Structures are given as C-alpha cells and as structure tokens.
Amino acid sequence: MGEIDIAWCPGCGNFAILNALKQALSELEIKPERLVVISGIGQAAKAPHYYKCNLFNGLHGRSLPVATAIKASNPELVVVDESGDGCMYGEGGNHFIHAIRRNPDITNIVHNNMVYGLTKGQASPTSLQGFKTLVQREGVFHEAFNPLLIAISLGASFVARAFAGDASQTKDIIKKAISHKGYALVDILQPCVTYNKLNTYQWFKAKTYYLDSSYNPHDRFEALRRASEIEKLPLGIFYLNPRPTFEEKLSVYQERKDPLYKRSPNLTRLTEWIDSKRGI
Amino acid sequence: MHDKSLSRFKEDVSIVLCGAAGQGIQTVEHILTQTLKLSGYHVFSTEEYMSRIRGGSNSTLIRVSSKRISAPVDRIDLLIPFSPRAVRHVQKRTSARTILLGEKKIYEKEYQGKNAIDIRFSEIASEAGGPIYTNTVAVALLAGLLRVEREVLNQYLRHHFSGKDENTILKNLEAARRGYEVSDELIRSGRLEIDLVKNDAIKDEILIDGVEALAMGAIAGGCNFLSFYPMSPSTAVAVLLAEHSKEFGIVVEQAEDEISAMNMGIGAWYAGARGLASTSGGGFALMVEGLSLAGMIESPMVVHIGQRPGPATGLPTRTEQGDLLFALYAGHGEFPRIILAPGTIEDCFYLAQNAFNLADKYQVPVFILTDQYLLESHYNIPSLDPTQVPIQKHFVETKQGYRRYELTEAGLSPRGIPGFGEGLVVLDSDEHDEEGHITEDLDLRTKMVNKRFKKLDLLKRDVIPPALVGPKHYETLIVGWGSTYHAIKEALGRLGTKDVAFLHFKQVYPLHPEAIVYFKKAKKTVIVENNGTGQFGQLIRMQTGFDMDRKILKYNGLPFSVEELQEQLKSVLD
Numbered sequence: 001m002g003e004i005d006i007a008w009c010p011g012c013g014n015f016a017i018l019n020a021l022k023q024a025l026s027e028l029e030i031k032p033e034r035l036v037v038i039s040g041i042g043q044a045a046k047a048p049h050y051y052k053c054n055l056f057n058g059l060h061g062r063s064l065p066v067a068t069a070i071k072a073s074n075p076e077l078v079v080v081d082e083s084g085d086g087c088m089y090g091e092g093g094n095h096f097i098h099a100i101r102r103n104p105d106i107t108n109i110v111h112n113n114m115v116y117g118l119t120k121g122q123a124s125p126t127s128l129q130g131f132k133t134l135v136q137r138e139g140v141f142h143e144a145f146n147p148l149l150i151a152i153s154l155g156a157s158f159v160a161r162a163f164a165g166d167a168s169q170t171k172d173i174i175k176k177a178i179s180h181k182g183y184a185l186v187d188i189l190q191p192c193v194t195y196n197k198l199n200t201y202q203w204f205k206a207k208t209y210y211l212d213s214s215y216n217p218h219d220r221f222e223a224l225r226r227a228s229e230i231e232k233l234p235l236g237i238f239y240l241n242p243r244p245t246f247e248e249k250l251s252v253y254q255e256r257k258d259p260l261y262k263r264s265p266n267l268t269r270l271t272e273w274i275d276s277k278r279g280i
Numbered sequence: 281m282h283d284k285s286l287s288r289f290k291e292d293v294s295i296v297l298c299g300a301a302g303q304g305i306q307t308v309e310h311i312l313t314q315t316l317k318l319s320g321y322h323v324f325s326t327e328e329y330m331s332r333i334r335g336g337s338n339s340t341l342i343r344v345s346s347k348r349i350s351a352p353v354d355r356i357d358l359l360i361p362f363s364p365r366a367v368r369h370v371q372k373r374t375s376a377r378t379i380l381l382g383e384k385k386i387y388e389k390e391y392q393g394k395n396a397i398d399i400r401f402s403e404i405a406s407e408a409g410g411p412i413y414t415n416t417v418a419v420a421l422l423a424g425l426l427r428v429e430r431e432v433l434n435q436y437l438r439h440h441f442s443g444k445d446e447n448t449i450l451k452n453l454e455a456a457r458r459g460y461e462v463s464d465e466l467i468r469s470g471r472l473e474i475d476l477v478k479n480d481a482i483k484d485e486i487l488i489d490g491v492e493a494l495a496m497g498a499i500a501g502g503c504n505f506l507s508f509y510p511m512s513p514s515t516a517v518a519v520l521l522a523e524h525s526k527e528f529g530i531v532v533e534q535a536e537d538e539i540s541a542m543n544m545g546i547g548a549w550y551a552g553a554r555g556l557a558s559t560s561g562g563g564f565a566l567m568v569e570g571l572s573l574a575g576m577i578e579s580p581m582v583v584h585i586g587q588r589p590g591p592a593t594g595l596p597t598r599t600e601q602g603d604l605l606f607a608l609y610a611g612h613g614e615f616p617r618i619i620l621a622p623g624t625i626e627d628c629f630y631l632a633q634n635a636f637n638l639a640d641k642y643q644v645p646v647f648i649l650t651d652q653y654l655l656e657s658h659y660n661i662p663s664l665d666p667t668q669v670p671i672q673k674h675f676v677e678t679k680q681g682y683r684r685y686e687l688t689e690a691g692l693s694p695r696g697i698p699g700f701g702e703g704l705v706v707l708d709s710d711e712h713d714e715e716g717h718i719t720e721d722l723d724l725r726t727k728m729v730n731k732r733f734k735k736l737d738l739l740k741r742d743v744i745p746p747a748l749v750g751p752k753h754y755e756t757l758i759v760g761w762g763s764t765y766h767a768i769k770e771a772l773g774r775l776g777t778k779d780v781a782f783l784h785f786k787q788v789y790p791l792h793p794e795a796i797v798y799f800k801k802a803k804k805t806v807i808v809e810n811n812g813t814g815q816f817g818q819l820i821r822m823q824t825g826f827d828m829d830r831k832i833l834k835y836n837g838l839p840f841s842v843e844e845l846q847e848q849l850k851s852v853l854d
Contacts, residue, residue: 073551
C-alpha cells in the first residue's frame, strides 16, 4: 500500500476500531491474501482501505449479501464485513435480518456512532430519542434501533458489543468473533467528535459496563434482558448460539470442499439430462 | 346441433384445451405432446393463464404437424373444454371448422359453434376408476384421433406414473383404453378424420420449453451460483436449477429481495463463481443499483429478465417485450453492457451458455431477455450440444503487487479473484485508482471512464450478427427481435411473397455493425414488436439514425399469433 490519506476527523472513534481490528488480525495470524473485507458506504466503510486485505467496498447497505455470497463461493476465505450503523441498520436493515437467519461464517463489525458522519450529521437508526440534528430539529422521536436485541431474537450465533474507547477489550472481542464459526455481530460504540455532541467518550464511559464472568452467554432470555438495558449499556459477549453455517448446509459442499472457482460443470451429466427429453 | 359431414385435417392440427386452474390441463398437455412426438409428429404447445392458483379460465394450445412448427395460431381445430366458463373464454377463436369434443353439460349453454360432439368424459373416467382419470381419457381420445400407436401412449403413461402404485397405473391404462375406444368410434362414424404424415426422425428429438433450455444453457455455461427472489415468469428457471443444484454443484439462494439477489451474484463472481440473477421487470427494478455497481467495479454478471407486461405489477402471467429499453438504460452512470434476446429454444440454451463467457471475458453485465411466452412454450428440436461453447474462464492467478484496474493497452485489466495467487483484489464502488482504492484524482477519473468504455468497442468483436430469413435481394425488410422469431417467420412463409425478407436479432445491444447495411438495402422497413412503443425501433434509431417505416405492435399481454401477423403484414405490404 502506498501513502494513505485517511479521511477521518482527528479524534474519530474509527481510529481506535481500526487499530483494534488490525491488532486482532495480526494476533490471529490471518494473512491478507486469505482475508476479504466487504464494506458499504460511510466513513466507517472506508476503514478497510487502511489495512492490507482483499477489499470489496460496495454499495451503501449492501455489504452483507456480497459477504454471504463470497463466503458461499469460497469457504476457505476469512470474511469480515465492516461498516457503520447507517449502512448496516438503516439502508441494509433487511439484509441484516436475513444474514443473521442464514448464518454465514462471517464477522460483522459495525461502527456505531449513532449519527450519520459522511452525509453530515443526520440521525441514524441508533440515534437516541431527543438527539437534535439539522433534520431532526425537535429531536429524534423514533425509538432507537437495538441491533443486539434483534440479533439475539433471531438466534444469531454470536452477538457482542464493544466500546472503541477500550482498545484492548475491543480487540479481544473482535478476535473471538473472527474465530467463531458462524455469523458474528460486533456492534462497536464509538463517538463522532464532529456530529454527535451527545454520545461523547465521557458519555460512553459513564454509560457502559462489562458483563462479568458470572454471565452466561448461552442463556437467550438473559441475553435479551441485558440487551434491553438502556440506562447503562452492557459490553462484552451477550449471546453464543453455535449452529450450522450457511456454507455447511449448502449441497455443493457435501461431497467436496473446493471453492467454486476451481469447478467445472459436469457436461456428461448435462447431456444425459438433455437426452432424457427425448422421451422415455 | 351436430354437423354430420366429414371434417378432415391435413398437415397441421390445432388443439385447444381450456379449463380452470387446478384441473390438470398441464398434465394433459405434457403427456399428449410427449406421446405425439414419440409417435413421429412435430408438436408445439403454449399456455395462457390467469394469475391465480385455482379457478379462472386458462387455455393451452397444442399444434401437431407434419412440418416443423413453433409459433402460436388463433385457429382452433379441436376444442376440449373442461369448464363452461372456459368455453366462453375461447369462443371468439372458434370458427365453422372448429370441432368441440366435450361433455354436453359443460358446453351446451355456452358454445355457439355448430360442431360439437358429446363425449361422456366423466362417466367413462368413472368406469375406468374415478373422475380423476378424466384427463387420461382425454389424452387417449386425442392420441387415438391422431393415430398415435396405443403402445406408445401406454408406455409413456407407465413412465409418467412410474412413481405411483400399480393400481393407479392400471387405472390410467384402462382410462386410456376407453379413450381410444371413443376415438375409434369417431373415426368409424366418419365425422372426423385426421391425416398427418409421421416422420420417424422426430421420435428421437428432444421436447423442451424455454425454461428448461435456459437452465440447461446456464449450467453448460458454468453457472454455479443463482440468487433470486420469486417473480413470474422467471421463477421456473430458479426452481429448475434448484431441483438440479446438487448434481450440478450450484448454490441456489432465495434472497430476501432482488437487491440482495443482485449483490450476491456480484459477490459470487468476485470470488470466482459464475453468478446468475433471474427475475422479471419489477424485480429487476430493484437490481438496478447493483447493476450500476457491476458497471463500476467491472464485475461480470448475468441477469435473466423474463419479461411480463408492466408497469408495476401489470399482468403477472402474461407476456410482453416491454423491458428492452429499461435493460439498456438501467443503472445510474455510464457503463457498457450486452443484451441478448433468444428467439428460439435453441437460442435460450446457447445464449445462456455464452452469456457467462461474455460476462467473464469483458467484465460486463450480460442480459438475457426472454418473456413469459418464450419461457413457457414447448416444441421439439433435434438436440442441444453442451460442448458447442467451451467454458472459458478469464480470471488470472495474481502476483504480489497485483492491481485490479491496471491501465493496459488492450483496455481490459486482468481480473484476479481473492485467494488465488499472492495479490490482493481491491474493488471500490467509488471511482478508484489502478489498485482499486478510492480516488478523487480527476485525471484518473477520465482514464477510468475511457477504460470502461473501451470494453464496448472490444466486445463488438463478439456481437452476434442478425439472421436474414428469406431472399437476399428484398424490397421490404421485416425486423424483429427475441421471441417473435417463429411467428414472423411462419406468417411470412404463408404470405409467400418473393421480395420480402425478415431480419431477426438475438443480440439487441450492441447492434451488429452490419445491421444498418440490411436496413438501407430495403425500400420499406417494418418493425414487429410485442410492446406498445416499438422499443427496438427506438434503439435502432438511436444507434444508427435509421428510422423504420412502419411498426406492427401488440401489447395486450398475448404473443403474436401467426394469423394476425399474416394479416397485419399483408396490410403494410400492400
């Protein structure tokens, strides 16, 4: 990679997430050639341009279908989908729901700063009620989108929340998410120093706490209860629900494991099928 | 009520089965066309039906002929009604020559024609084992009238019902025996005589529809990833590929919407698979954003649009060639594309097969534009050869320092895929540099636009030329594209004109450079299209500046029949 001109504001929470992710990938010894990162559009979606990887920086909100298909076409790749709250929960909301149901073995990292950065300060699906913007002039009155609650209720196989202000724990959570087999959501709280004057570093520090060692992430109802807390936001791994992945269920990988690009159609069998149309 | 005089049919018989959805007309069509073909006749069948699961009035046309026929006619020689409403539904297509074969209680209040023969279908079926065998009685009656050997039908019935218990098979055979008895009586009475010439060579031909040919072609082209959202009439392609997904190694995923389906297809191509998205106009509307992505990142993609009349939900189960200009213009921004439009069952196969190579070779989206009529028409063809178009994979093994969008002399940048080689494959939906990273270098922007458009010139080398049917020296040129091929050809054949030729396009974009030469040679040009505005005529004018003299358009949701084309062509030729 040549000289990198990073497009983020000084002090942006994206830097901390970028560092935590790079650290996690390095500690997991994932080679860039084997890593594919898919992102959408927004300030967070630019992140994969700043580290070595195969990169599919696609459309706003559409990264999850792309990531799902890449993993299904070549399960040997390590697939990470990285984008922001607007991209994943707003424009891509429907894909978010169905990616969880499919359970591809991908890691979904969501930079959640509760505001739109690249389009300059409008409310995001995760903006809290009362948050004022140039558009939401009287303050947001929609109920905030709770990605964890939705993911857990859909039986996501791995659901976690991290805070960009804690580099070490965020890195550890990302490592576990990437190592987890199946769809893994890591919603990472981060401040936007330019457009979100409500949810600042100080606000997050005061409003978050870590799930402690007694917490059982296999208890779905407890996970739902903790994910519903809004006075103080828990951090850590909320829910683990190991189940077969999308790729594992696909018939194309039942008898052979090689990626689709190495395969050719069985023309002999096709000729037999065509011949069957001659009648009896 | 009955005209006792002899009705004789030679060369070509048109049978129409009509009834409500759920009455098993498709089963009759299937068994009858198969046995007719196995007996040595050319057959063609097509359906028109309402957008509902039960009830309504649907009809199926079966043409049986000594000559190869592959187009619909309005004429009805034999009418087999299964419900009174269905009689009303097809009434205006009947004539003094039409013979109705049916139960009196079904037709007596509705049928205005004079030739009706009361056949006690349900009674005969009940004698054979139950009313459920009515369809088999009808099949056997028609097979008998058409002089299909009993053993051919019996064998096919055994084959068709091979998954059922022996009792069911025996009752079907009994129903067939009784159906044959009725046909024998009719032939003996001298009221009906069908005398078509059989040809042994036909027995070994294949009988398929557009859906099957398209799905087989996609497999032959190496398609191993299909993402779709159900929408008539394209769903059948996905259902068939799903049915065969295991044996041919195809990932088939029903996406949450067409937006996802399109992005999945592009993701599959990125990882080295060969993706197909199959949809209809309304679904394609949702894919347009993704299409533009494919244009920007220079991704191969194959999109099948089974056209039906719009706007919006339109007529879900009917046909139209209404989405040509939509496919041509779809997507924000400017980028090259290829649009193919099969005219025959063979085209469905070979164009689908070739679409994957073309998409891969030129790193562009390729459209296959079919329609409800073509997808759901069956006829016999000699064969299909999967080895005719060898699979050419165009991705490369990458080296360190690989740059996905390297500016090359030739115009195409070698396409790498992640995990194959030492390089990194970087794509961006933003304008990008040679590595694939986001850029706002505006000089580079110009270079990248030029690079993408250079492909339009390159892919012109592979444009399929239009096919000229008729004399090389013509005064009038009829122009058509896609599914109207056979109807126009047969109508012109019937007119028997010496100075009229027909030019058919199975690739509609980019246009073949010779197209203009054909147009200019004619004193008069007539374009025939199954849409309301003459979209291909507009495309031709835009691309070549040539204006067609006359238009023959149809947009009521049905395909052109041979007779109406014959009539309309006659009036423009005079």
